[in-house]
Amino acid sequence: xxxxxxxxxxxxxxxxxxxxxxxxxxxxxxxxxxxxxxxxxxxxxxxxxxxxxxxxxxxxxxxxxxxxxxxxxxxxxxxxxxxxxxxxxxxxxxxxxxxxxxxxxxxxxxxxxxxxxxxxxxxxxxxxxxxxxxxxxxxxxxxxxxxxxxxxxxxxxxxxxxxxxxxxxxxxxxxxxxxxxxxxxxxxxxxxxxxxxxxxxxxxxxxxxxxxxxxxxxxxxxxxxxxxxxxxxxxxxxxxxxxxxxxxxxxxxxxxxxxxxxxxxxxxxxxxxxxxxxxxxxxxxxxxxxxxxxxxxxxxxxxxxxxxxxxxxxxxxxxxxxxxxxxxxxxxxxxxxxxxxxxxxxxxxxxxxxxxxxxxxxxxxxxxxxxxxxxxxxxxxxxxxxxxxxxxxxxxxxxxxxxxxxxxxxxxxxxxxxxxxxxxxxxxxxxxxxxxxxxxxxxxxxxxxxxxxxxxxxxxxxx
Numbered sequence: 001x002x003x004x005x006x007x008x009x010x011x012x013x014x015x016x017x018x019x020x021x022x023x024x025x026x027x028x029x030x031x032x033x034x035x036x037x038x039x040x041x042x043x044x045x046x047x048x049x050x051x052x053x054x055x056x057x058x059x060x061x062x063x064x065x066x067x068x069x070x071x072x073x074x075x076x077x078x079x080x081x082x083x084x085x086x087x088x089x090x091x092x093x094x095x096x097x098x099x100x101x102x103x104x105x106x107x108x109x110x111x112x113x114x115x116x117x118x119x120x121x122x123x124x125x126x127x128x129x130x131x132x133x134x135x136x137x138x139x140x141x142x143x144x145x146x147x148x149x150x151x152x153x154x155x156x157x158x159x160x161x162x163x164x165x166x167x168x169x170x171x172x173x174x175x176x177x178x179x180x181x182x183x184x185x186x187x188x189x190x191x192x193x194x195x196x197x198x199x200x201x202x203x204x205x206x207x208x209x210x211x212x213x214x215x216x217x218x219x220x221x222x223x224x225x226x227x228x229x230x231x232x233x234x235x236x237x238x239x240x241x242x243x244x245x246x247x248x249x250x251x252x253x254x255x256x257x258x259x260x261x262x263x264x265x266x267x268x269x270x271x272x273x274x275x276x277x278x279x280x281x282x283x284x285x286x287x288x289x290x291x292x293x294x295x296x297x298x299x300x301x302x303x304x305x306x307x308x309x310x311x312x313x314x315x316x317x318x319x320x321x322x323x324x325x326x327x328x329x330x331x332x333x334x335x336x337x338x339x340x341x342x343x344x345x346x347x348x349x350x351x352x353x354x355x356x357x358x359x360x361x362x363x364x365x366x367x368x369x370x371x372x373x374x375x376x377x378x379x380x381x382x383x384x385x386x387x388x389x390x391x392x393x394x395x396x397x398x399x400x401x402x403x404x405x406x407x408x409x410x411x412x413x414x415x416x417x418x419x420x421x422x423x424x425x426x427x428x429x430x431x432x433x434x435x436x437x438x439x440x441x442x443x444x445x446x447x448x449x450x451x452x453x454x455x456x457x458x459x460x461x462x463x
Contacts, residue, residue, distance in 0.1 A: 020115065033057045035054045054120045086168075088190065097162065107187050108162070137235070144235060172227075173231055203230050218279075225284070236258065237260075266292070270289065
């Protein structure tokens with residue numbers, strides 16, 4: 001009796017109505033070497049999605065709902081499942097990074113959820129309704145024009161390069177794998193985890209074939225460069241690129257179709273370098289291919305074939321009024337404040353004004369008690385300022401006249417109580433006043449109140 005039950009060599013899809021996670025499966029609408037694609041509905045919201053179940057052909061079979069490895073392929077299936085899980089994880093991360101960076105160019109199909117069930121893994125994809133690139137190109141309504149081809153290839157380059165940054169490759173860029181959505185944008189579905197299991201075709205690079213691996217060639221970003229250039233050759237000429245054997249032998253007229261379809265010699269040289277059989281002779285990265293084709297890193301070429309009319313230059317708005325220079329005003333204000341402070345100090349420290357002797361005498365007379373008549377008590381003369389080492393002045397004439405007021409010199413500080421400045425009196429006048437009587441003093445004081453220029457008469461009391 002055989003230790004293993006009979007297992008079909010080709011796995012079958014799950015029956016409609018089966019559940020994977022929060023999704024209910026419908027009919028299977030596609031399958032390839034890596035698994036099945038189902039129409040599904042999210043049970044909570046009723047939203048339509050696509051579920052992809054991992055079932056590699058030749059490695060597993062289905063027993064009931066379970067996916068089990070065929071006898072002797074347990075290790076191979078385990079390795080395949082690890083690669084597929086890592087690829088879908090990086091694919092989801094690349095799509096999330098494109099969303100966060102607001103990059104509308106990403107052509108990667110969105111992975112909304114992932115999980116494991118029935119002995120294998122599955123992913124939930126955003127529904128991508130459209131046709132394959134081959135269907136669009138061959139079924140019409142017409143072959144894509146040059147602008148559409150450049151825009152689509154540029155989107156593929158950006159999407160594949162985002163995988164390269166995470167250490168992943170696509171490896172399956174063929175007209176049957178690229179989908180053109182109803183909106184016109186290109187979308188890249190999940191690739192095969194092992195492109196070497198695909199049959200030999202002109203779309204594969206040399207390192208993806210058994211002969212290349214035997215020669216020690218390895219896959220890398222240059223592998224996807226070859227795939228993008230092969231797509232460009234097919235879209236420009238309508239036929240697949242020359243076979244690897246013709247390219248290796250450099251057969252005559254190998255690039256005749258490309259030369260007829262592409263008039264730009266620089267772009268022809270870039271595509272021929274990207275399709276070189278050996279990776280050492282090929283462009284090594286998507287960035288190098290983009291630069292050789294004259295594309296920018298982020299912005300895709302315009303899809304519209306005719307060049308739009310140049311937009312009119314926007315009118316330059318009038319420059320806003322410059323702010324008034326306040327430096328001069330502030331300087332002037334500071335100068336005015338400084339001058340005001342100087343004048344205030346000078347005003348506070350100003351010397352008191354010397355009043356005329358006549359005004360002082362009038363105030364003294366008005367303050368006499370009533371009935372005092374013309375008698376005024378003798379008032380001692382104020383102290384005379386003594387000037388050191390001053391030479392004596394000659395005696396003045398006997399004519400008596402009120403001395404002119406002498407202003408007091410400017411003082412450094414302000415006295416608390418201003419006093420009446422002393423009147424300067426000559427020594428001869430003091431001696432004369434000591435000899436006069438009280439009547440003479442009273443006459444002299446009254447005479448000083450008379451206006452200047454009046455007739456002056458002598459008083460016997462003062463002789």
